[in-house]
Amino acid sequence: MIQSLKHIPFYTLLALIALPAKALDRFSAATYSELNKPLFVAELWLEAGVAAEALLQADSPFEIHLTVLSKSIGRRQFRRIWLEGVAINHDAETLKKLNRPLTQFNKVIKGRLQYGDNFRVRYTPRGSTVITLNDVTLMSSRNDGFASVLLGSWLGAVPLSAQFKQQLIDGRNDPQILDLKAHLSYSKQRQREIRRWIEPARVVSVSKAPTVVAAVATNHQAESHKDQVSLDSQRLTPTQLAHLPPAHSGIKASSAPEFKESELTFAIRQHYYTRLSRHLKQYQTTPYAAFQKRWQGEVKLWIEIDRRGEVIETNILRRDRRSLFNDDALATLERAQPFPPIPEALPDNSIGFSVPLIYSLPR
Numbered sequence: 001m002i003q004s005l006k007h008i009p010f011y012t013l014l015a016l017i018a019l020p021a022k023a024l025d026r027f028s029a030a031t032y033s034e035l036n037k038p039l040f041v042a043e044l045w046l047e048a049g050v051a052a053e054a055l056l057q058a059d060s061p062f063e064i065h066l067t068v069l070s071k072s073i074g075r076r077q078f079r080r081i082w083l084e085g086v087a088i089n090h091d092a093e094t095l096k097k098l099n100r101p102l103t104q105f106n107k108v109i110k111g112r113l114q115y116g117d118n119f120r121v122r123y124t125p126r127g128s129t130v131i132t133l134n135d136v137t138l139m140s141s142r143n144d145g146f147a148s149v150l151l152g153s154w155l156g157a158v159p160l161s162a163q164f165k166q167q168l169i170d171g172r173n174d175p176q177i178l179d180l181k182a183h184l185s186y187s188k189q190r191q192r193e194i195r196r197w198i199e200p201a202r203v204v205s206v207s208k209a210p211t212v213v214a215a216v217a218t219n220h221q222a223e224s225h226k227d228q229v230s231l232d233s234q235r236l237t238p239t240q241l242a243h244l245p246p247a248h249s250g251i252k253a254s255s256a257p258e259f260k261e262s263e264l265t266f267a268i269r270q271h272y273y274t275r276l277s278r279h280l281k282q283y284q285t286t287p288y289a290a291f292q293k294r295w296q297g298e299v300k301l302w303i304e305i306d307r308r309g310e311v312i313e314t315n316i317l318r319r320d321r322r323s324l325f326n327d328d329a330l331a332t333l334e335r336a337q338p339f340p341p342i343p344e345a346l347p348d349n350s351i352g353f354s355v356p357l358i359y360s361l362p363r
Contacts, residue, residue, distance in 0.1 A: 024063055026053055029177045030167035031069065032081075033162055034300070034317045038069040039081075041181045042154065044168050054147055056155060064121040064151060067184045073113040079106055085153030085160060095270060098149055101141040103266045105150075106129065108138040108297045110197040116186045123147035133184045136194040141306060161318060164299050171199055197339045268345045276305075276342050277355050283335040286359050287324045297325035297359040301333060304352040309339035317354055329357050 008172070024045040032039050044052055045063040055062060083106060087095070093100070108131060122130045128140045130146040159165035169176075280301075291296070300318035305311055314333060319326050342351055 018230065026063065028168045028171045029173050029181065030031055030164050031177055031180075035315075036319070039073060040069050041065075041067045041177060041184070042164070042168065043067075043181070044154075052155065052171065056152060059125045061124050061337050062151070063123070064146070064154070065117040065180055067116055068113050068117045068119075069180065069184070071115050075109045075111060076123060077111055077112070078109055080354060081160065082150065082153050083270070084147055084215055084273060084277075085156060085158070087270050088158045089152040089156030090149055090177075092271070094145065094149065095265070098143060098146055099263050099267050100131075101139075101143050101146045102149070103203070103263045104139055104141070104272075108197075109133075114186075114190065116184045117190070118184070118186060121147060121150055123151075133269050134191045134194050136191060136198070138198060160182065161356070162358060163231065163298065180235055205222075259358050266344060268343055272340070272343055272351075273353055276303075278337055279334065280336045280355050281357070284332045284357055286361075287326065287328050289324055290322075290359060291361070294361060295322060295325075295359075296361055297322055297331035298360075299325050300354055300356045300358060302354045303333065303339075305339050305342070306350050307342045307348075309337075309341040311337055311339070313352075314348055317358070321357075325357075328359075332357065 005010055024111040025048055027046040027050075029041060029043045029225075031041055043063075043065040045065065046052065046055065047062075050060045050062075073129045084104070086102065113133075118134055120130075120132045122132070126144075128142050129150075130140045131138045154160060154168060155165055158281070280303075289295075297320035297321050298318065299316060302313075302317045303311060304313040314330075314331065316326060342348060
């Protein structure tokens with residue numbers, strides 16, 4: 001076989017090695033909001049015939065596309081959206097094996113994301129997971145489980161939101177969402193700005209070497225800004241969306257400088273977030289009226305604590321349409337105080353995190 005390869009021209013060999021992968025089709029699209037304000041359009045691209053709900057167990061190629069709808073998303077908020085989901089949906093052993101690529105993932109976004117920015121995760125089985133922003137490659141990893149863990153933030157047992165997950169799994173392609181996406185784009189100048197993020201270091205490639213876990217974005221605080229128009233309450237045109245103000249976290253902006261975390265510190269932070277989430281959930285109950293009326297709901301809380309674990313500030317990032325679930329979530333928070341104190345290994349004076357509380361009926 002090797003002898004016969006010698007007689008094949010070099011460019012023919014190169015073409016054989018680089019055979020194009022099967023084309024992926026857009027399987028579904030959904031919008032994600034916090035505080036009833038749209039943050040991004042999410043798309044799931046799969047091979048024809050692959051079911052989204054089996055994707056976490058299957059070894060099939062896929063792409064995740066995230067296109068920013070808000071005027072901007074802070075990098076801490078962006079990290080939180082991904083990495084809290086990673087922590088809450090995966091066990092410690094899985095996160096330990098993936099700590100190196102997850103630590104690097106936590107560092108690739110160097111500034112605020114802007115309206116129209118297009119973030120992608122592309123997974124090729126037995127190949128690489130490639131992370132790009134506006135077609136600029138930020139990192140790649142050959143760790144087989146990395147892409148699946150990122151996907152778990154969207155499709156795992158505790159997703160960003162149950163409605164968001166269901167839209168992606170059901171293969172929905174709402175014409176309104178696709179129309180919004182069609183009007184989103186980034187400029188060449190913006191692409192050059194992103195390229196400067198990776199210079200002179202260039203693209204970082206992460207090996208398979210095991211290490212330890214992902215992180216909760218700390219002190220997740222975005223600048224105060226004007227109220228946005230909710231997609232839930234009004235049909236927005238692309239022109240209106242272009243003038244949306246930055247996504248409001250409900251928290252004052254942090255003036256503290258951001259420090260670079262080691263893999264060990266990152267692992268400690270991830271483990272701590274898991275503790276905080278589990279601590280809150282153990283105080284969660286389902287209102288009796290919900291059982292009687294067969295209601296289900298979902299509330300997402302934002303919580304900031306000091307080093308002793310005392311609550312400094314709280315907000316409801318995602319309200320349920322039924323007030324009894326919102327009231328119960330706040331009551332759960334009251335019962336859960338104080339939280340476990342911030343570990344000595346973490347330098348933060350305070351830590352902000354979000355936790356989804358899902359109210360489902362027993363089957």
